[in-house]
Amino acid sequence: MLDPAIIFAGVLNGLLAGGIYVLVAVGLTLIYGVLHIINFAHGSLLMLAMYAVFFLWRLLGIDPYVALPIVIAGSFAFGYVLYRGLIGRLSHGRDENILLITLGLAIVFDNVALLLFTGDSQTIDVAYAGTIVQVGAAFLPLPKIISFLAAIALCGVLGVVMARSQLGKAIRAVARERQGARLVGIDVEHVFAIAYGIGIACLGAAACLLMPTFYVSPTSGHAFVLIAFTTVVLGGMGSFVGAAAGGLIIGITESLGGLLLGEQLGQIGISLIFILILLLRPTGLFGVGR
Amino acid sequence: MSRRGLVFVAGGLVLAILYPWLVRAAGAAGLPVAPNYLINVGMLVCFTAFIGQSWNISGGFAGQMSFGHVVFFGTGAYGMAILQVTYGWNPWLAWPVAAALGAGVGWLIGALAFRAGLKGSYFALITLAVAEVFRILANSVPFTRGGLGLLIKADPGMANLQFRDPIWVYYLALLLCVAGLLIAWRLTRTRFGARLVAIRENEDAARALGIDVYAEKVKVLALSGAMGAAGGAFYVQKYLYVDPWIAFGVDKSVEMLLVSMVGGAGTIVGPLIGAGALTAINEITRMLASVVPALKNVQPLSLIVYGAMLILIVARLPDGLASLFGRRRGEAGRA
Numbered sequence: 001m002l003d004p005a006i007i008f009a010g011v012l013n014g015l016l017a018g019g020i021y022v023l024v025a026v027g028l029t030l031i032y033g034v035l036h037i038i039n040f041a042h043g044s045l046l047m048l049a050m051y052a053v054f055f056l057w058r059l060l061g062i063d064p065y066v067a068l069p070i071v072i073a074g075s076f077a078f079g080y081v082l083y084r085g086l087i088g089r090l091s092h093g094r095d096e097n098i099l100l101i102t103l104g105l106a107i108v109f110d111n112v113a114l115l116l117f118t119g120d121s122q123t124i125d126v127a128y129a130g131t132i133v134q135v136g137a138a139f140l141p142l143p144k145i146i147s148f149l150a151a152i153a154l155c156g157v158l159g160v161v162m163a164r165s166q167l168g169k170a171i172r173a174v175a176r177e178r179q180g181a182r183l184v185g186i187d188v189e190h191v192f193a194i195a196y197g198i199g200i201a202c203l204g205a206a207a208c209l210l211m212p213t214f215y216v217s218p219t220s221g222h223a224f225v226l227i228a229f230t231t232v233v234l235g236g237m238g239s240f241v242g243a244a245a246g247g248l249i250i251g252i253t254e255s256l257g258g259l260l261l262g263e264q265l266g267q268i269g270i271s272l273i274f275i276l277i278l279l280l281r282p283t284g285l286f287g288v289g290r
Numbered sequence: 291m292s293r294r295g296l297v298f299v300a301g302g303l304v305l306a307i308l309y310p311w312l313v314r315a316a317g318a319a320g321l322p323v324a325p326n327y328l329i330n331v332g333m334l335v336c337f338t339a340f341i342g343q344s345w346n347i348s349g350g351f352a353g354q355m356s357f358g359h360v361v362f363f364g365t366g367a368y369g370m371a372i373l374q375v376t377y378g379w380n381p382w383l384a385w386p387v388a389a390a391l392g393a394g395v396g397w398l399i400g401a402l403a404f405r406a407g408l409k410g411s412y413f414a415l416i417t418l419a420v421a422e423v424f425r426i427l428a429n430s431v432p433f434t435r436g437g438l439g440l441l442i443k444a445d446p447g448m449a450n451l452q453f454r455d456p457i458w459v460y461y462l463a464l465l466l467c468v469a470g471l472l473i474a475w476r477l478t479r480t481r482f483g484a485r486l487v488a489i490r491e492n493e494d495a496a497r498a499l500g501i502d503v504y505a506e507k508v509k510v511l512a513l514s515g516a517m518g519a520a521g522g523a524f525y526v527q528k529y530l531y532v533d534p535w536i537a538f539g540v541d542k543s544v545e546m547l548l549v550s551m552v553g554g555a556g557t558i559v560g561p562l563i564g565a566g567a568l569t570a571i572n573e574i575t576r577m578l579a580s581v582v583p584a585l586k587n588v589q590p591l592s593l594i595v596y597g598a599m600l601i602l603i604v605a606r607l608p609d610g611l612a613s614l615f616g617r618r619r620g621e622a623g624r625a
Contacts, residue, residue, distance in 0.1 A: 038411040086601070090606075091604070092605075095410045095411050096411065096414075097604050099355070099410075099411045100551065100600060100604045101600075101604050101605065103357075103544070103547075103600065104597045104598065104601035104604070106597075107593055107594075107596065107597030108593075108597035108598055108601075110593075111590035111594045111597065112594060114590040115590045115591065115594070118587065229415055264429050264430040264436070265426065265427075265429075265430040267426050268426045268427065271419040271422040271423045271426070272423060275420065278416050278419075279408075279416075280406075282408075
């Protein structure tokens with residue numbers, strides 16, 4: 001049997017990996033869970049944001065953590081324009097169309113990145129990347145602890161914004177009853193685009209927090225697409241607490257799966273969770289039926 | 291079919307059959323063409339059209355869009371390879387069995403997903419996840435030899451379904467392509483096809499008409515799975531090698547969807563047109579890259595063009611390039 005200390009370390013590492021999944025998925029919870037926009041380009045947009053962080057560091061020497069406000073603002077603007085200019089306008093409001101259009105966007109983004117940046121993977125070299133914190137038998141990289149805490153904070157902030165603020169109210173209204181929202185004077189397209197922008201802004205934050213420990217290449221978004229959708233579906237559509245819990249559960253599953261089944265087969269857990277949740281409990285752990 | 295349509299189809303078929311001999315004659319006459327290269331390109335168009343047609347049957351006609359259609363392709367590819375390498379089967383015998391395996395996988399996915407009531411984007415995402423599961427399994431279980439992949443012994447000969455002359459591979463692909471077109475054409479002529487279209491257009495209304503929606507959807511996914519697997523088996527037989535990424539990589543799923551969507555989902559000739567366009571764009575960028583040194587890295591351009599085409603077609607031309615040809619869609623067409 002495995003040593004409990006190894007299991008403990010595995011769980012902690014899984015939690016930290018899960019924190020990253022939460023970061024990537026929290027924007028999707030808003031876009032997919034609340035607005036029901038199937039954003040298949042989520043992974044590719046993360047990849048673009050990661051390149052932005054990389055080039056800010058490489059060309060201007062901006063530390064990824066310092067770049068947070070810049071990248072978040074840039075991502076928001078990009079997301080807003082993308083929705084307003086393309087996705088919202090071209091999809092004619094049909095589910096499948098949005099899925100296909102965002103798939104088309106993902107193909108374009110991935111290959112533009114391949115064309116401009118080549119397929120080589122790029123990393124950022126910062127002094128604190130190697131800093132290790134010891135917790136019991138586990139050795140944890142400091143940047144991952146930071147990203148974990150930031151992920152939880154981000155979920156909290158978004159949850160409060162959605163529940164309490166005027167904007168959150170408008171987003172929920174638009175998501176639930178588009179015509180009604182229009183009738184009471186809400187600019188529906190604007191609110192959709194704002195919400196989409198916020199979702200992409202979350203990706204910007206994720207990119208800044210990821211880059212100290214991750215590499216970026218034109219395909220590095222792929223790995224996150226299914227994970228992000230799994231997180232959202234597992235946590236329950238539109239639930240930010242759910243997204244946090246879902247991401248952490250997936251992180252731990254993957255870590256323990258890797259420990260017990262080996263590196264290759266361990267990856268199977270995420271896809272299996274996704275399939276089982278959709279088949280057996282499509283409302284997720286924290287979701288309420290609609 | 292009208293008399294004009296019949297002439298058109300017969301003409302196309304004759305041209306497709308003569309094509310390899312025409313390019314060979316052109317090559318022999320001293321024209322600047324590379325006959326074997328062109329035959330190979332023709333083979334690729336036919337093959338891509340066929341696996342696109344596999345997607346089109348379920349995704350276009352029945353409206354059950356899949357993002358993981360490669361699962362059928364890979365099942366057929368591995369089925370074909372394992373039956374030969376591990377069990378020493380003759381490929382002629384292994385081919386239909388591989389297709390049957392694909393039908394089985396299609397039936398299983400359909401039975402699970404459609405019983406759970408998954409549709410639209412949920413169905414798309416679950417197929418994506420199933421393909422991932424298959425890829426990871428192929429990477430880990432012993433009988434696929436993991437990431438090493440499976441190599442089929444090269445031994446050209448009709449009995450082994452391996453050919454030195456690319457013409458025969460071309461004819462095999464052409465046969466698949468024509469079979470795919472015939473299946474799609476049948477769907478526009480049979481009650482089964484009409485029921486599928488009814489389900490695509492309005493599932494609740496179809497159910498109210500007494501259509502067993504669940505059974506029809508499972509059936510069409512099994513049919514589509516058999517076609518995808520037959521395509522995968524052909525691929526393995528041509529390249530004599532398969533590994534988890536070739537068999538279950540997401541790129542191929544996207545390719546199957548793209549050629550069908552761009553050409554015209556739910557139309558008979560859509561996948562063929564899409565495959566022709568995709569292959570042409572691919573080969574042109576490849577040629578540009580090899581001829582002009584400054585454009586050495588423009589390979590990704592073909593997919594950029596294709597992604598942009600997908601967006602434009604979804605937005606502006608929902609019936610795909612096929613609708614540009616001005617020919618009325620078949621009876622199965624969207625109203």
